[in-house]
Amino acid sequence: MAINDNILIKIRDMKDSLTPVERMVAEYILANMEEIPHLSIKNLAQLSKTSDASVLRFCKTLGYNGYRSFIVSISASLGSMDEEHKDQYTDIQPGDDLSVIISNIARNNSKSIEDTLSVIDRKEVARAVKALRASNRIVFFGIGASGLVCKDAEQKFSRINKMCHAYTDGHIQLTAATLLGKGDVAIFISNSGDTVEILETLEIAKKNGASIIAITKYNKSPLADKSDILLSISTPEVTIRSGAMGSRIAMLTVIDILFAGVASAEYQNxxxxxxxxxxxxxSKHRK
Incomplete structure (x- = not known):
């Protein structure tokens, strides 16, 4: 688990990918965070209208061996959250004053980065940096807003003379994946983790022996399940397009981490x- 592990953030981000019964447990926990450390497994089962077995399954889905270790983690997460951190992301409302929009967008982006640090696994980051350093070439795959993150990644890694390319068109992605082989690293970027074009491309890249790194929302998704290395991000639950902004900022942050990790380790070169x-x-700017 991450050093800044916050199980409450993980529950929020994973909620939509849980089974219906597990989601009932998650929703009760998120709505009643402060009282959870004081509840027995039987109490939580009754209050969430589930069963002892369902609560235990929920704990195991989150990576815990039992209820007690789960509750300890909940207590630690509550203790590390100050009042500001407990605030929800703020959605942008039609007609908002510009000063409010400026403040809310900045806060949401900052919170998305903060929360991503709570769910990303440092060991997975280390594995990703190691794979990138050893790679023959690096390819980035993403659609829409995720494609913009791929372009940013391509620009960064090109600057340190890494053979890399970003593919943001679904059809061209299939062609590019067909030409990958052992020693190549394919980085798939998708907030949802279930974009059809991305999953089709992943299957081809995997079949050809490329190492698969996924940058995606912390949840149970096909992309997360099929990756060799998983780098999780946390994104806001808001309706107006600030949600896409938050995920983009989180993804760009992960790319910056990977780039800095590789550049630092190979700085002499x-x-x-x-x-x-x-x-x-x-020199171009001086002309």
Missing amino acids: VKKYLSKTHNILA
Whole structure:
């Protein structure tokens, strides 16, 4: 589990991918966080209108061996959350004053990054950096807003002379995946984790022996299940498009982490590439 592990954030993000009965447990916990540490498994089962067995299954789905260790984690999460952190993401309402919009967007983006640090697994990040360092080439796959994150990743890794490319068109992704092989790393970026084009491309990349890294929302999804390395993000539950903004910011943060991890580990080799690319861009600006 992550160093800044917050099980309440994980429950919120995973809620929609749970079974109907497990979701009843999750919704009761999220609505009554403060009282949960004081409840026995039987109490929680009764209050959530489920059963002891259902609560135990829920705990195991979240990665706990039993109810007691789950409750300890809930208590720790409550203790680490100050009043500001307990606030929900703030949706943007039609007709909002511009100053309110500025404040809410900034807060939502900041919270998305904060919460992502609570769900991302540091060991998985280390495995991803190791795989990227050893790769023959790196390919990024994403559709829509996730495709923009892929383009950002391509620009970053190109600067340190990594052979890489971003593919954001569904048909071209299939072709690109067909040409992958052992030693290549394919990074799939999808908030939902169930984008059809992404999953079709993943199947081909996996079949051809590429290592699969997924950047996706913390939940049970086909993309999460089929990846070799899973990098989870946390995103806000809001309706107006600030939700897409939050997921994009979280994904960009993960890309920045991976890039910095690789560049730092190989700094003696890549500093000349960073210097060259900086100088050529600087010379263009002076003209």
